[in-house]
Amino acid sequence: MYAWIWRHLPGPxxxxxxxxxxxxxxxxxxxxxxxxxxxxxVLPFNNVTAE
Amino acid sequence: MGxxxxxxxxxxxxxxxxxxxxxxxxxxxxRSAGPDRVxxxxxxxxxxxxxxxxxxxxxxxxxxYVTDVISAGKQQDATEALDDQWQTTExxxxxxxxxxxxxxxxxxxxxxxxAFGTDFHFTIVEGTSDKALEIGPGHYLDTPYxxxxxxxxxxxxxxxxxxxxxxxxxxxxxxxxxxxxxxxxYIYRVLPMKDEAGRWEQVKQxxxxxxxxxxxxxxxxxxxxxxxxxxTHGMEIVRPSEGAVIAxxxxxxxxxxxxxxxxxxxxxxxxxxxxxxxxxxxxxxTLVDQWAKNxxxxxxxxxxxxxx
Numbered sequence: 001m002y003a004w005i006w007r008h009l010p011g012p013x014x015x016x017x018x019x020x021x022x023x024x025x026x027x028x029x030x031x032x033x034x035x036x037x038x039x040x041x042v043l044p045f046n047n048v049t050a051e
Numbered sequence: 052m053g054x055x056x057x058x059x060x061x062x063x064x065x066x067x068x069x070x071x072x073x074x075x076x077x078x079x080x081x082r083s084a085g086p087d088r089v090x091x092x093x094x095x096x097x098x099x100x101x102x103x104x105x106x107x108x109x110x111x112x113x114x115x116y117v118t119d120v121i122s123a124g125k126q127q128d129a130t131e132a133l134d135d136q137w138q139t140t141e142x143x144x145x146x147x148x149x150x151x152x153x154x155x156x157x158x159x160x161x162x163x164x165x166a167f168g169t170d171f172h173f174t175i176v177e178g179t180s181d182k183a184l185e186i187g188p189g190h191y192l193d194t195p196y197x198x199x200x201x202x203x204x205x206x207x208x209x210x211x212x213x214x215x216x217x218x219x220x221x222x223x224x225x226x227x228x229x230x231x232x233x234x235x236x237y238i239y240r241v242l243p244m245k246d247e248a249g250r251w252e253q254v255k256q257x258x259x260x261x262x263x264x265x266x267x268x269x270x271x272x273x274x275x276x277x278x279x280x281x282x283t284h285g286m287e288i289v290r291p292s293e294g295a296v297i298a299x300x301x302x303x304x305x306x307x308x309x310x311x312x313x314x315x316x317x318x319x320x321x322x323x324x325x326x327x328x329x330x331x332x333x334x335x336x337t338l339v340d341q342w343a344k345n346x347x348x349x350x351x352x353x354x355x356x357x358x359x
Contacts, residue, residue, distance in 0.1 A: 001098045019164040031106065036113045041181055045114065048216070048321045049179045049191070049206045051296050 114211045118185075122213035125186040130174045133158040137233050146234045146343040146350040150196040153177040156186055160197055162205070162215075164227040165358040166222060169249045173215045175230070179206045181267060188215050188319075191297055197230040197237045199339050200313040204297035209332070216321035219332055224254070224285045225261040225273050228317055228336050235343045236353050238265060239317040239336035240273045242285040248275040266354040271339035279306045287333045288323055296320065296333045314338075 005023075009016040040046070057351045153159055158174040165171070179189040186209035195201035207216035222241050230237040240260075251274065255261045263271045276283050283301045293302075297318050300306040315338035323332035345351060 001095045005093075028109065031109055032113055032117055036110055036117075039110075040114065040118075044328045045326055046208060046210065046212070046322060047291065048184065048208055048331070050289065050291060050296050050320050050331045050333070 116211075120210040122187075122208075122211075126174060126213055127196060129156075129176055129186050130161075131157040134176055140233075144213070144347075148196065148198065148232045148234050150232075155180060156183045158187070159190070159232070160230045161232070162188060164222075165229070165356055166226040167218055169357060172356055173207070173213070175205055184208060185212050189212060192295055195299070195315075197232055197317075198315060198338065200236065200310055200315050201299040201314045202297055202301065202318050203230075204236050204318040204320065205319045209323070210325050216319060216332075217325075219319060219321050219334055220286070220323075222286065222334055225258055227260075227358055228319075228354060229355055230317070234262070235341055237269060237338060238340040238353060238355055240339045241273065241334060241336045242273065242283060243275045244286055245284040248284060249273050260358065263355075265340040267340065267342045269340055273337065275338060276314060276337070277310055279303055283316070283335050285335060287335075288330050289333055291328060291331055293331065296331070296335075301335060 006016065006020070009019050011019075052272075061167050062094065073173050081101065144189070148158055154176040156176050158176050160175045161172055161174045162175050173187045175190055176183050176186045177192070179191050183189040183204060188205045190196070191204040191206065194204040197203050207219075208214050209216050222242045224247055226241045228239040228241065230239065240298055243251050263272045265271045275281075279300045282303070287296070287297055295302050295304045297320065298304040298306075299313050299316075300308055301316070317336040317338070319334040319336075321332050322328050323330040
């Protein structure tokens, strides 16, 4: 999967490394700011109130 | 599935070696085109599993560190808004607190727990929704406010989101929990623990904090509660469904005690054990002292803040 992505990145190695870093940063940002905030209330880790 | 394929290929090789090269392989096609495809499948599966592992680790980082950073900003905004409001509005003529018309998530008081360090302070916000608790400790709607008879109940996160109540289990009897409002200071002290209540006179001897003369000259006595309150101790761990811990008389939502006769309690709730919502950790404290701020000395602060 990652080898396939690497083969499809354009340009010389330096450019590919740059693009790969941007892709990784984008994936991490998507997780941190969209997926996790949505997921977190569903998971049983942090309920602090007594009902 | 990769393992099964590998085993088959291995078995084929042994078979071939034993019977000599002239015997055709049972699966000639899989020997030429198969390994590449199988390798791709196995490798992709491995990559997906490693990726999922990294995502789980990232979630832990998010939960423990990233939410802290986000909440620290929100808490700071709430504190600044509250300071601003306290400085710009005229104090009440009689210097009595009115806590009406609060919006959900709006800060209305500050909490200090010197046992957690003299710099431990959080702005308490109105409401216990997820949104409010991201800002700071949240006041349960429909419970009394600081200083009032009944149970002033506050929930806070134990892990992440600023984790105001991370060390709540470390509180001991008579530790001060100080609440500052626009007009007054309220000194609460943690009630005797369940195992201390029976031998309180003896415990009290060893704990100077249980018999303090406050900065206003009044004795701050902590005693086990009596009557309807005999089940109310300094700390307890309960099931999440035990909502009665925040009742005016904890555990006895139907107890008939006149409002004027009710003890002014402070109850803190958080999750227990850490990283779990299986139980709730509850701390009960009782109001031992309170005084109105002196407008001539706006910077005078209670000596209890330095107890540490």
